[in-house]
Amino acid sequence: MKRIYVNEEWCLGCHLCEYNCAFANSGMDNMSIALKDKPIYPRIHIEGDDQISYAVSCRHCTDPICVTSCIAGALSQDDGVIHVDQDKCVGCLTCILVCPYGALAPNENGIMQKCELCLTNICGEPACVKGCPNRAIIYEER
Template sequence: MKRIYVNEKWCLGCHLCEYNCAFANSGEEDMVKALKGKPLFPRIHIEEDDKISFAVSCRHCEDPICVRSCISGALIKKDGAVRIDREKCVGCLTCVLVCPYGAVTAGEDGAALKCELCLNNTRGEPACVQGCPNNAIVFEERQGEA
């Protein structure tokens, strides 16, 4: 299965992946209308320290602890991707607490929010990959990974 991978050596820390993600998941046709003057709720986040920047997003684990921990059954693994049924999410955010990668956050409405590989909103690559100016984020299948 294809997944998102990040090469921190190439990450500029520009946050364009976050903007592209938030826009792609906004349901709007115009980026300015979707994002200007509004809080962003991207499903990928840039972490930075003194020497490196890197994007954090869901790794769609083989045996995801977030799915096993979800009390409402809102998190499921379908076709290799961990997905959220936002109608079922009760906002307990147990998934946020148990994710070892920090890839699940609370959304604007209090429900869990995480990368779903843009399966519902783009053609081809996820928006963060398309919007990365330095190709630090890639969407590919790697040998030896399930």
């Protein structure tokens, strides 16, 4: 299965992956209208300091503890990709507590969201990969 990998040596910490992710998941056609003067809720997050930066996103674990820990049954795994059913999520934050990678975060309504590899909103590679100016984020099978 293809996954997102990050080369932290190449990451500039520019946050463009976050903006491209938020736009790709906004459901809008115009980035300016979708994001200007609004808080963004990306499904990938840049962490780090002045020395090193890296993107954090879902690793789509083989045996995901977030799926088994979800009290509402909102998380499921299909063909290796972990999905969030936002209609089922009750916002209990259990998945955030158990994820060893810090890959889940609430959206503007307190409902959990995470990287789903842009499988439902764009063709080809994920938006964060397309939007990375230094090619620090790649989408490949290893």
